Amino acid sequence: MDTVFDYEDIQLIPAKSIVNSRSECDTTVKFGNYTFKLPVVPANMQTIIDEKLAIYLAENNYFYILHRFNPEKRADFVKDMKARGLYASISVGVKEEEYSFITHLAEEQLTPEFITIDIAHGHSDSVIKMIKHIKATLPESFVIAGNVGTPEAVRELEHAGADATKVGIGPGKVCITKIKTGFGTGGWQLAALRWCAKAASKPIIADGGIRTHGDIAKSVRFGASMVMIGSLFAGHEESPGETVERDGKLFKEYFGSASEYQKGERKNVEGKKMYVEYKGSIEDTLVEMEQDLQSSISYAGGNKLSAIRNVDYVVVKNSIFNGDRIY
């Protein structure tokens, strides 16, 4: 491992533009058998995504992954998405009941297009076993496995049959893994992404630590095919987290999937709860993300997302924010 850095330590270097307008730049990405409008997916967390938002995203050609915290509703969700002619993308864990759930889906001939194995420490035999079970039972499903933070883990999960791996242990906004365990990619997530991407032969999802839209372009530069985002999506009208009012201002709750609020008990807690400012409709944020990414592509000197992959960059000694705030 050579130099480590994180999102705010990096600036991408502009190349001569080949477009006359940013609107000529194409932000779409092929992932699995689908082409999505953006290389972005809202985090599969209970305060970020629910069935209603999943339908909106699928209808509008965005990628989504439903969380796994209402386990009994997942089979009906897959059935409902199929009835609507939309793709189904769900999450599973690794406990015993998840094996029978996968078998049940196969018996009902309900094949989700995407299945994400979502556990904290994805470099484990339990995930490898689950990848093999899904691939044997639902071979048509595209399997995303995670989370991991090393090239060895990426290679092992790919070797077990994963179609994509998810990188990021501890960089999340509501994560306390780094503090409670001393482990993870918190503080050097972008360098960890680069390290993992060099070893990968299949797509990588960069997960956690995105604080600005520019971080999406940086993730693509360092090897991500898709970028998972929690906190930036938490404040919308459509976000399932509770809306609260304080001193006349609206906020939305955002809690970790390993927080006591998710688990209902204080056991192995590695997540916390916070409130983020209310931001209005998610549609406006998605449009702004697209425009910002189109601009990134133009600065990269191309007209497609792949142009960003080849740009030069510098490691900036001090934070690029230099005390500034975005708004």
Ligand SMILES: NC(=O)C1=CN([C@@H]2O[C@H](COP(=O)(O)OP(=O)(O)OC[C@H]3O[C@@H](n4cnc5c(N)ncnc54)[C@H](OP(=O)(O)O)[C@@H]3O)[C@@H](O)[C@H]2O)C=CC1
């Ligand atoms: N991306 C990240 O940095 C992190 C994300 N999370 C999120 O929190 C949620 C809950 O995660 P998780 O606790 O894994 O899910 P589960 O509670 O479903 O646990 C999955 C299984 O893995 C075991 N397990 C959990 N952590 C470890 C570990 N460090 N080493 C070995 N075995 C382990 C659990 O057993 P037991 O509980 O008995 O140990 C259980 O059998 C997920 O959505 C996950 O993505 C959580 C932490 C970090």
Ligand SMILES: Nc1nc2c(ncn2[C@@H]2O[C@H](COP(=O)(O)O)[C@@H](O)[C@H]2O)c(=O)[nH]1
């Ligand atoms: N360590 C923990 N990580 C968590 C928890 N719940 C979710 N997550 C991860 O965070 C990202 C979102 O990060 P953000 O910076 O965009 O907000 C999410 O996709 C998970 O990987 C948790 O309880 N503990």
